[in-house]
Amino acid sequence: MTPDQILETLTDVFRDVFDDNALVLTRETTANDIEEWDSLNQIKLILGCEQAFKLRLKPREINALQDIGSMVDHIHTLVA
Amino acid sequence: MLFSSAEFLFWFLPLSLLSFHFARAQWGGQAAMGTAVAASLFFYGWWNPPYLVLILISVGINFLWTKSLVRRPGLAKLLVALAFNLGLLGYFKYRNFFLENVDFLVNGNADAIGSLGPIFIPLGISFYTFQQIALLIDAYDEAVEAPPSLLEYSQFILFFPQLIAGPIVLYRELAQQFSNLEENHGAGLSLFGPGVAVFALGLFKKICLADGIAPFANTAFGAHETITLLEAWAGTSAYALQLYFDFSGYSDMAVGLGLMFGFRLPLNFDTPYRARNMIDFWKRWHMTMTRFFMMYLYNPLALSLSRYGLARFRHGGVIFIITVAVPTLATFLLSGLWHGAGWTFVAFGAVNGIGLIANHAWKGLKGPKMPFVLAWSLTILTVLVSFVYFRADSLTAAHNMLSAMFSPSAFILPNWLEGVAHQLGLEWRTLSMLSTGTYAVKCFFWVVALAILSVRMPNWAKTYDDLKPTWSLAFVVAFMGFWAIGWLDQPQTFLYFQF
Numbered sequence: 411m412t413p414d415q416i417l418e419t420l421t422d423v424f425r426d427v428f429d430d431n432a433l434v435l436t437r438e439t440t441a442n443d444i445e446e447w448d449s450l451n452q453i454k455l456i457l458g459c460e461q462a463f464k465l466r467l468k469p470r471e472i473n474a475l476q477d478i479g480s481m482v483d484h485i486h487t488l489v490a
Numbered sequence: 491m492l493f494s495s496a497e498f499l500f501w502f503l504p505l506s507l508l509s510f511h512f513a514r515a516q517w518g519g520q521a522a523m524g525t526a527v528a529a530s531l532f533f534y535g536w537w538n539p540p541y542l543v544l545i546l547i548s549v550g551i552n553f554l555w556t557k558s559l560v561r562r563p564g565l566a567k568l569l570v571a572l573a574f575n576l577g578l579l580g581y582f583k584y585r586n587f588f589l590e591n592v593d594f595l596v597n598g599n600a601d602a603i604g605s606l607g608p609i610f611i612p613l614g615i616s617f618y619t620f621q622q623i624a625l626l627i628d629a630y631d632e633a634v635e636a637p638p639s640l641l642e643y644s645q646f647i648l649f650f651p652q653l654i655a656g657p658i659v660l661y662r663e664l665a666q667q668f669s670n671l672e673e674n675h676g677a678g679l680s681l682f683g684p685g686v687a688v689f690a691l692g693l694f695k696k697i698c699l700a701d702g703i704a705p706f707a708n709t710a711f712g713a714h715e716t717i718t719l720l721e722a723w724a725g726t727s728a729y730a731l732q733l734y735f736d737f738s739g740y741s742d743m744a745v746g747l748g749l750m751f752g753f754r755l756p757l758n759f760d761t762p763y764r765a766r767n768m769i770d771f772w773k774r775w776h777m778t779m780t781r782f783f784m785m786y787l788y789n790p791l792a793l794s795l796s797r798y799g800l801a802r803f804r805h806g807g808v809i810f811i812i813t814v815a816v817p818t819l820a821t822f823l824l825s826g827l828w829h830g831a832g833w834t835f836v837a838f839g840a841v842n843g844i845g846l847i848a849n850h851a852w853k854g855l856k857g858p859k860m861p862f863v864l865a866w867s868l869t870i871l872t873v874l875v876s877f878v879y880f881r882a883d884s885l886t887a888a889h890n891m892l893s894a895m896f897s898p899s900a901f902i903l904p905n906w907l908e909g910v911a912h913q914l915g916l917e918w919r920t921l922s923m924l925s926t927g928t929y930a931v932k933c934f935f936w937v938v939a940l941a942i943l944s945v946r947m948p949n950w951a952k953t954y955d956d957l958k959p960t961w962s963l964a965f966v967v968a969f970m971g972f973w974a975i976g977w978l979d980q981p982q983t984f985l986y987f988q989f
Contacts, residue, residue, distance in 0.1 A: 448769045449784050450814060450850055453792045457800070469790035474633045474662060 411489050416463075416482045423458035427451055437479030463489055491536045493743045494696050496978055502533065503747075506650075510751055511679065519671035523645045526751065530650040534613070541612040545648070548578060552622040553643045559629035560637040568630040572623060579619045583611050587831030614654040616828060618647055620782055625661045627786055634661065642668045651747035655740055657758045658778040667753055677752035684954035687967050689746025691950050694970035695739030697977045699943065703936045704732045706923075711881055713922040714890040718902040721923040722894035724933050726874050729881045731940040734763065737776070745951040757952050763944045766865045768845040768872060769853075783825050792817035814850050819843040834879045834888055841876035845869075904930065 411419075421435045428446050441447045456467050465488050475481045491498045506529035514522035535542045555571040580588070593599065625646075628634050638646060638661065646664055647653070670676045710717060710725020717725070741758035748755035756778050765771035772780050792813065799812030819840070826839020860868075875892065882888035894900040903911040903918040906927045911918035924930040950957060957963060 448773070449788055449792070449818075452784075453789065453796055453813070456793060457796060468631070469793040470627065470631050470633075470785060473631075473785045473789070474628070 411463075411486070413482050413486055416485050416489070417478070419462050420459070420478065420482065420485070423455065423462050427454045427458055435478050437477065437482065439478040440476065459485065465489060491533060493740065493747070494693060494974070494978065499975070499978075502529070505529075506533075507750055514671070514674075514676075514678070518674055519668075519676060520641060522671065523641050523668070526650075527641065527644045527648055530645075530648040530653060533650040534648070534653060537613050538610075544578075544582075544612050545614075545618065548575070548618065548622070549644060549647050552626065552647075553638075553640055556622075556625055556629050556634075556643065557637040559626060560634050563630045563632055565630070568626060571626045575619050575623050575626075579615055582615055584827075584831045617656050617658060618653065620658050620779075620828075621647060621660075624658070624782060624786060628661065635665075638665070638668070649748075649751075649753070651744045651751070652755055655737075655744075656776075656778055657741060657744060657756050658782050659755060660781075663756055664753065671752065677754075679752070681749040681752055681754070681954075683959055684950070684957050685746045685749030685751075687746070687957055687963065688749060688950045688954050689743050690967045690971045690974070691947075692739045692742025692744075692746055693974040695735040695742060697739075697974040698970075699940055700732050700734075700736035700739055701977070703728050703735070703940055706933045706936060707732050707881065709923050711883075711887065711891065714882065714887045714894075716922050717891060717894045717900075718921055719894055719897070719900040720903075721921060722891050722900070724930075724937060725923065726878055726881075726891065726895065727937045727941070728933065730874055730877050731937065731944060733877060733880070734759075734944055735940065742951045745954075749954065759949070760952060761945060761947075761949055763870065763941075765869050766862060767869055768842070768849040771869055771873060772842070772846065779825065779828075783821050787824065788817055788821040791820060810851065810854060814854075815847045818846050818850070822846065829880070833885055834882055837879040837885065837888065838876050841872065841879060845872040845876070906930075 417435060417437070421433070424435055424444075425431050425433050428444065428451065430446075433444075441452075452472075456469075456472065460466055463485055465485075471484075472481065475484055491502060493499075506525070509525040509529070510522050513525045531542060531546075534545060551574065552571070555567070555574075559567055559571070625634065629637075642665075645668065646659070646661055652659055667676065707725055707729035710721055710728065713721070738759040745755050745757070758777050760774040760777065762771055762774035765774055795817055796813040799809050803809050803812065822839040822843030823836055824839070826835045826837070826842075829835045829838065878891045878895075879885075879888045882891060901916070902921070903916050904924050904927075905918055905920045908918050910916075924933065
């Protein structure tokens with residue numbers, strides 16, 4: 411999977427979790443840019459990513475990720 | 491030595507800043523950090539020198555453990571380190587509370603514990619313990635690239651602007667700033683100006699606003715046995731504003747001090763009384779504590795329970811309880827207990843946890859979007875109820891306050907409104923808090939003025955990068971600084987220092 415494909419799939423996961431089909435993700439998007447991003451949605455995002463990318467994330471694995479770009483890169487290393 | 495005391499402002503702070511920046515210019519970043527650590531130890535020792543030994547032991551042992559975990563992560567090693575830290579915190583902060591409750595359960599009273607004597611909680615222990623625990627877990631998770639040197643670690647934990655009451659900083663927020671300083675391309679004095687502005691705002695919030703409104707809250711909570719409806723609302727509102735300006739004032743001072751030294755510390759308050767729901771409120775109130783609990787407790791718990799719940803159950807209500815209600819309530823009960831060893835703090839956590847669960851349920855059920863005024867009022871009402879528990883000396887005192895706030899029979903007018911009471915057929919008497927019209931008007935003025943300021947005041951701790959050195963800014967900063975210094979004669983301790 412290329413980083414662009416990961417970003418595309420990630421966008422679908424986010425749209426599903428935030429129930430917003432117009433949501434657009436860029437590598438620079440952060441939690442502060444999405445008003446509805448809260449603790450519960452974060453858990454839903456982890457579960458959504460696990461399902462979409464067929465992987466298992468540790469609970470604190472996304473703590474250190476600063477933005478969507480670092481999330482894409484992190485998933486890229488896991489699925490590569 | 492309080493940030494708002496003369497010895498700090500006119501003696502300790504100028505000297506520590508001068509020595510830090512002189513050492514940085516003359517001998518480089520490491521020497522500067524050395525002076526900051528030495529100043530921080532002096533600052534901490536000023537209160538109670540024996541507790542320096544405790545914090546140094548804690549820092550020394552945690553430093554070695556962190557280093558070892560970064561090099562070779564291991565679950566057993568992490569668990570021993572966590573047990574050490576939580577054991578230390580438990581012994582000093584929760585020992586009496588725990589024994590009193592055991593005694594109550596076994597013997598039906600807690601009198602025997604009186605022989606233990608009062609417990610003196612080492613200043614800042616909840617904060618420096620959490621900061622060290624966060625780094626230990628990050629090290630175990632392999633989220634720390636290189637182990638900190640002893641100097642970096644000491645500065646990370648002991649740096650006086652954040653040592654006593656936060657913000658709870660993550661190592662990753664400072665690691666790069668330390669490297670930059672050590673390689674002599676740190677922020678230098680470039681953040682000094684904004685730092686002075688943020689600090690002055692914090693000083694003004696604490697001395698002029700929080701300490702100014704505090705007497706109204708103290709009088710109300712002191713008279714909880716005879717308090718009436720109007721007084722209970724006035725006192726609780728006054729306390730909510732005192733707490734906000736006290737702690738956000740302290741946090742602004744911490745961020746401002748960090749900037750004066752060239753360090754960016756994280757934001758702790760983002761105008762929380764503007765929040766339109768409980769989720770929003772906790773994204774804005776004591777943000778670094780919430781972040782700690784979310785990252786290291788709620789997320790692991792909620793994720794495990796979600797995996798468990800989603801794999802076994804189909805009923806939406808059951809899934810909601812397992813995946814949302816249980817982890818949220820558990821997290822907030824523990825965060826309440828973190829504030830203090832008492833059932834009032836547990837109740838504070840419970841009220842907020844229940845508020846958040848209701849908020850998530852409303853969202854989950856796709857309830858209609860409430861008008862802002864209604865949503866905001868419900869949020870503030872929940873927050874006020876929780877703050878009654880937070881402030882009250884006992885559950886009985888809290889329940890006296892709450893029953894006065896919500897019981898129509900407690901609606902009793904003061905004696906100076908006797909005429910109005912007669913006309914409307916209402917009960918009146920001489921009240922313990924609002925005993926004179928002048929006092930009531932003063933209280934009303936303070937509550938309204940501070941309520942407006944709490945939502946309208948600029949948040950420079952968040953926007954300091956946008957501050958421009960204009961005459962108007964200089965005038966405002968000088969005005970706040972002079973006003974605060976003029977009221978310095980009786981510095982009051984910060985509310986969060988007790989935690």
